[in-house]
Amino acid sequence: xxxxxxxxxxxxxxxxxxxxxxxxxxxxxxxxxxxxxxxxxxxxxxxxxxxxxxxxxxxxxxxxxxxxxxxxxxxxxxxxxxxxxxxxxxxxxxxxxxxxxxxxxxxxxxxxxxxxxxxxxxxxxxxxxxxxxxxxxxxxxxxxxxxxxxxxxxxxxxxxxxxxxxxxxxxxxxxxxxxxxxxxxxxxxxxxxxxxxxxxxxxxxxxxxxxxxxxxxxxxxxxxxxxxxxxxxxxxxxxxxxxxxxxxxxxxxxxxxxxxxxxxxxxxxxxxxxxxxxxxxxxx
Amino acid sequence: xxxxxxxxxxxxxxxxxxxxxxxxxxxxxxxxxxxxxxxxxxxxxxxxxxxxxxxxxxxxxxxxxxxxxxxxxxxxxxxxxxxxxxxxxxxxxxxxxxxxxxxxxxxxxxxxxxxxxxxxxxxxxxxxxxxxxxxxxxxxxxxxxxxxxxxxxxxxxxxxxxxxxxxxxxxxxxxxxxxxxxxxxxxxxxxxxxxxxxxxxxxxxxxxxxxxxxxxxxxxxxxxxxxxxxxxxxxxxxxxxxxxxxxxxxxxxxxxxxxxxxxxxxxxxxxxxxxxxxxxxxxxxxxxxxxx
Numbered sequence: 307x308x309x310x311x312x313x314x315x316x317x318x319x320x321x322x323x324x325x326x327x328x329x330x331x332x333x334x335x336x337x338x339x340x341x342x343x344x345x346x347x348x349x350x351x352x353x354x355x356x357x358x359x360x361x362x363x364x365x366x367x368x369x370x371x372x373x374x375x376x377x378x379x380x381x382x383x384x385x386x387x388x389x390x391x392x393x394x395x396x397x398x399x400x401x402x403x404x405x406x407x408x409x410x411x412x413x414x415x416x417x418x419x420x421x422x423x424x425x426x427x428x429x430x431x432x433x434x435x436x437x438x439x440x441x442x443x444x445x446x447x448x449x450x451x452x453x454x455x456x457x458x459x460x461x462x463x464x465x466x467x468x469x470x471x472x473x474x475x476x477x478x479x480x481x482x483x484x485x486x487x488x489x490x491x492x493x494x495x496x497x498x499x500x501x502x503x504x505x506x507x508x509x510x511x512x513x514x515x516x517x518x519x520x521x522x523x524x525x526x527x528x529x530x531x532x533x534x535x536x537x538x539x540x541x542x543x544x545x546x547x548x549x550x551x552x553x554x555x556x557x558x559x560x561x562x563x564x565x566x567x568x569x570x571x572x573x574x575x576x577x578x579x580x581x582x583x584x585x586x587x588x589x590x
Numbered sequence: 591x592x593x594x595x596x597x598x599x600x601x602x603x604x605x606x607x608x609x610x611x612x613x614x615x616x617x618x619x620x621x622x623x624x625x626x627x628x629x630x631x632x633x634x635x636x637x638x639x640x641x642x643x644x645x646x647x648x649x650x651x652x653x654x655x656x657x658x659x660x661x662x663x664x665x666x667x668x669x670x671x672x673x674x675x676x677x678x679x680x681x682x683x684x685x686x687x688x689x690x691x692x693x694x695x696x697x698x699x700x701x702x703x704x705x706x707x708x709x710x711x712x713x714x715x716x717x718x719x720x721x722x723x724x725x726x727x728x729x730x731x732x733x734x735x736x737x738x739x740x741x742x743x744x745x746x747x748x749x750x751x752x753x754x755x756x757x758x759x760x761x762x763x764x765x766x767x768x769x770x771x772x773x774x775x776x777x778x779x780x781x782x783x784x785x786x787x788x789x790x791x792x793x794x795x796x797x798x799x800x801x802x803x804x805x806x807x808x809x810x811x812x813x814x815x816x817x818x819x820x821x822x823x824x825x826x827x828x829x830x831x832x833x834x835x836x837x838x839x840x841x842x843x844x845x846x847x848x849x850x851x852x853x854x855x856x857x858x859x860x861x862x863x864x865x866x867x868x869x870x871x872x873x874x875x876x877x878x879x880x881x882x
Contacts, residue, residue, distance in 0.1 A: 396681070399866065403863065523690065562695070568690075
């Protein structure tokens with residue numbers, strides 16, 4: 307590696323990590339939106355992955371190669387407890403339950419000694435590397451792209467457009483919705499584990515309402531045409547505050563406004579990669 | 591001790607019920623989970639704080655703050671949701687748009703006012719307390735009881751006893767048919783937003799009085815209670831929200847008193863999940879669920 311590139315990576319190390327982790331989070335939101343559901347639990351799942359993996363490293367002294375795959379267990383368990391009852395119902399129930407999950411977990415982290423209270427957990431050894439983060443991101447994108455191209459991808463798109471019609475055509479709607487939520491919880495849990503093991507500190511306020519909505523803004527900026535689009539959305543919104551001075555103060559306001567504009571005026575995202583298909587549905 | 595906890599719980603629950611009433615009314619009539627709802631709560635509390643600092647007495651600050659929050663609600667509903675209602679967009683769109691809107695509003699408010707917790711002027715409500723046997727009731731608590739009773743009674747009277755209420759109930763039943771019967775649904779929608787905003791704003795002032803802590807994000811913490819109450823009571827069910835709100839207040843106070851105050855949110859959430867597993871139409875719900 308040439309020395310200037312080495313310097314650059316060293317200087318912007320945290321940004322390099324953040325871009326990869328936020329890319330994973332964007333994918334975790336994308337999976338659920340791709341089947342026409344809205345889960346606001348990504349930040350909560352990330353927090354569960356971060357706290358559970360940090361405790362496995364700090365208290366149980368497990369090696370990172372065991373901790374990383376195990377970090378999906380707790381988020382998946384929570385996704386099952388919330389997903390099984392809500393996915394049978396209209397979409398608002400999943401959204402409500404997942405927003406509630408984030409608020410509750412924050413209160414639990416703050417008040418239970420095991421999680422370090424307001425101070426969070428610190429001294430987590432830096433065991434993750436940029437290679438791991440980007441390797442996983444690449445794998446996840448590849449997997450989602452392959453799924454999207456397959457028959458399952460078509461079924462998911464059909465569910466997003468009209469769930470009842472998809473069900474009538476024989477798409478196993480419940481199974482795909484559950485699968486999407488579990489995949490989303492896994493991706494977010496992995497992202498949480500990786501970010502905890504590069505930043506050495508995690509706290510209760512990192513996984514609340516603001517990050518949950520921010521993750522949604524990544525995906526709505528990018529659009530859900532392909533798995534690449536949400537990742538690009540995440541990168542743009544992660545880079546902007548770094549590039550423009552004074553921007554970080556209004557970062558959250560902007561994230562919110564992006565969601566409003568995207569929903570009202572740009573239903574395919576700013577970076578709509580795929581053209582809208584001929585005969586795609588117009589406003590009903 | 592138990593009697594005191596029960597009284598505190600019922601009073602807290604009365605405010606939860608008030609807050610959730612507007613939320614469930616909005617869903618029942620407009621078919622939208624409007625996530626900006628918590629912001630009206632913050633707006634009401636902050637408006638009352640500002641007026642109290644200008645020297646306004648509580649009997650003036652409370653209603654004005656509630657009306658102000660109602661106006662905020664009408665404006666936000668118009669900006670964020672009229673367009674989506676017109677094109678009959680799927681419910682996820684309206685969820686997402688209100689979510690983005692509320693993040694922008696909270697963070698703008700926080701960067702303007704700062705995240706600090708503010709206190710109401712100490713002489714706003716008399717510090718007197720009354721003793722009934724062993725139970726101690728403060729003047730602020732009496733005010734909470736009086737204001738919530740009055741507002742709930744007014745809402746029920748409006749919904750059950752006036753032509754306006756009839757129009758709103760018709761709209762909740764079947765919006766298209768209501769429009770064909772000559773109801774101005776746009777105006778009724780604005781009115782429902784206004785009423786809901788007033789209820790949330792009044793709730794904000796009363797919670798601000800109860801805990802004497804006001805900050806921009808207070809509405810977000812309240813949303814969890816709102817979710818629990820409207821799901822346990824049954825989405826859109828006014829009577830259910832009243833009962834579930836009171837019950838939640840008592841349960842929270844009991845949890846804080848006998849288990850741990852750090853776990854009261856967790857208990858509320860457990861109730862929410864348990865109801866979703868067993869009775870998703872709400873404890874009192876008979877309504878047919880719109881299954882996906």
